[in-house]
Amino acid sequence: xxxxxxxxxxxxxxxxxxxxxxxxxxxxxxxxxxxxxxxxxxxxxxxxxxxxxxxxxxxxxxxxxxxxxxxxxxxxxxxxxxxxxxxxxxxxxxxxxxxxxxxxxxxxxxxxxxxxxxxxxxxxxxxxxxxxxxxxxxxxxxxxxxxxxxxxxxxxxxxxxxxxxxxxxxxxxxxxxxxxxxxxxxxxxxxxxxxxxxxxxxxxxxxxxxxxxxxxxxxxxxxxxxxxxxxxxxxxxxxxxxxxxxxxxxxxxxxxxxxxx
Amino acid sequence: xxxxxxxxxxxxxxxxxxxxxxxxxxxxxxxxxxxxxxxxxxxxxxxxxxxxxxxxxxxxxxxxxxxxxxxxxxxxxxxxxxxxxxxxxxxxxxxxxxxxxxxxxxxxxxxxxxxxxxxxxxxxxxxxxxxxxxxxxxxxxxxxxxxxxxxxxxxxxxxxxxxxxxxxxxxxxxxxxxxxxxxxxxxxxxxxxxxxxxxxxxxxxxxxxxxxxxxxxxxxxxxxxxxxxxxxxxxxxxxxxxxxxxxxxxxxxx
Numbered sequence: 001x002x003x004x005x006x007x008x009x010x011x012x013x014x015x016x017x018x019x020x021x022x023x024x025x026x027x028x029x030x031x032x033x034x035x036x037x038x039x040x041x042x043x044x045x046x047x048x049x050x051x052x053x054x055x056x057x058x059x060x061x062x063x064x065x066x067x068x069x070x071x072x073x074x075x076x077x078x079x080x081x082x083x084x085x086x087x088x089x090x091x092x093x094x095x096x097x098x099x100x101x102x103x104x105x106x107x108x109x110x111x112x113x114x115x116x117x118x119x120x121x122x123x124x125x126x127x128x129x130x131x132x133x134x135x136x137x138x139x140x141x142x143x144x145x146x147x148x149x150x151x152x153x154x155x156x157x158x159x160x161x162x163x164x165x166x167x168x169x170x171x172x173x174x175x176x177x178x179x180x181x182x183x184x185x186x187x188x189x190x191x192x193x194x195x196x197x198x199x200x201x202x203x204x205x206x207x208x209x210x211x212x213x214x215x216x217x218x219x220x221x222x223x224x225x226x227x228x229x230x231x232x233x234x235x236x237x238x239x240x241x242x243x244x245x246x247x248x249x250x251x252x253x254x255x256x257x258x259x260x261x
Numbered sequence: 262x263x264x265x266x267x268x269x270x271x272x273x274x275x276x277x278x279x280x281x282x283x284x285x286x287x288x289x290x291x292x293x294x295x296x297x298x299x300x301x302x303x304x305x306x307x308x309x310x311x312x313x314x315x316x317x318x319x320x321x322x323x324x325x326x327x328x329x330x331x332x333x334x335x336x337x338x339x340x341x342x343x344x345x346x347x348x349x350x351x352x353x354x355x356x357x358x359x360x361x362x363x364x365x366x367x368x369x370x371x372x373x374x375x376x377x378x379x380x381x382x383x384x385x386x387x388x389x390x391x392x393x394x395x396x397x398x399x400x401x402x403x404x405x406x407x408x409x410x411x412x413x414x415x416x417x418x419x420x421x422x423x424x425x426x427x428x429x430x431x432x433x434x435x436x437x438x439x440x441x442x443x444x445x446x447x448x449x450x451x452x453x454x455x456x457x458x459x460x461x462x463x464x465x466x467x468x469x470x471x472x473x474x475x476x477x478x479x480x481x482x483x484x485x486x487x488x489x490x491x492x493x494x495x496x497x498x499x500x501x502x503x504x505x506x507x508x509x510x511x512x513x514x515x
Contacts, residue, residue, distance in 0.1 A: 073415075074417040078412075078415050085412075086431070087509045097413075101416060131509060149416060
């Protein structure tokens, strides 16, 4: 369980202090799939970095299992927007990377890596190098690499933003399947409201800067969900209405995404 | 690939014919401009009475020791320059400055320090390769994308593990060309050093050719020196670079 209490964050810039997050209070339960939406540049990634331990809060605190988060840890694994897969390693060696650091034997490492590569349907590409894969395949390698380490929490920072719509739809299905199977806590940041409603148990809406939590929506729809499911639309509409000032920005991004299809 | 080899064979064959034709024209006396056959015969006899082999062995031993020390020292200096700003501000500037100094300029100093012996010549080899290797390590590690480091740390890599498993492999595309350049500098420094004082080795053999007025030996030794550096370049560095390009997907095909 993650508890965020009165968290604020500001950056020092050339024009003085820029408040990014303001009094964020949030509780994330074990096994929950939480989505965070908001206009771009609203501090979603900053919050994720603080939870991951990559960045420090200016005030307030974040607790993981009742303990203050001090620094980065494999218990809270981030899937970065640009993934950070290692181009000098094969797919399988990428997935084994965290296991090697845990000092597992080569045989154990291989077993676990192949198990997760099988889960993301990439077993046939185990000996490929990263540049030989498509965007969607890279995402799946990153997912397998993260899951193999068996973290308690997966932090995903707009992981599907750069993908084409078909690949994204497929990954939405796969991610839901894997989440159901592994019961991980997932914190998923996106600016795509539909994606958030499709994936999350709960969707948190951030305001523009300085970001506060505007509202929170529970999504109690049957899984697996598809992004075009009619049931999602009502919640999507409510969230879009909530975003009000930001609606124009979000609309433009949705429009761009559609243009790309 | 095959086309390339055929072209190269024809090219070198043509060069040999041109060379032989110039000899047959008798523009210069034979002791100034020997025929390719004579050079080839010298090469063969040098290899068979093992005088060439011994010289090659001595030169290779020197370069392996000197170049090896350069890699270790250069690697450490490069790492320290990345890690500590103080080292970078001080040693970094000095390294850049010293790199412009041709390494053979270290020879008089080395002779006074170490005397006329192996140490002096190995010192010159080290000075030849050290700075370009240091700079390669420094800029390679400095330019590792932050994302790889963040991802590595996130998966549990710290300190030395992070360095060996993430930073060094990520920096290799910059380090390898630096090592290759360092090798070329080391080889040149060695030859210059061996030419300048009696020392055995290939440079000495080259100088002896001059002293005996034996042009065919001079050319045969020059060919050997060039062949060795081509072989190392193609077989060792070429292989490493091909391997790296295949992994990273940076092969250029035009």
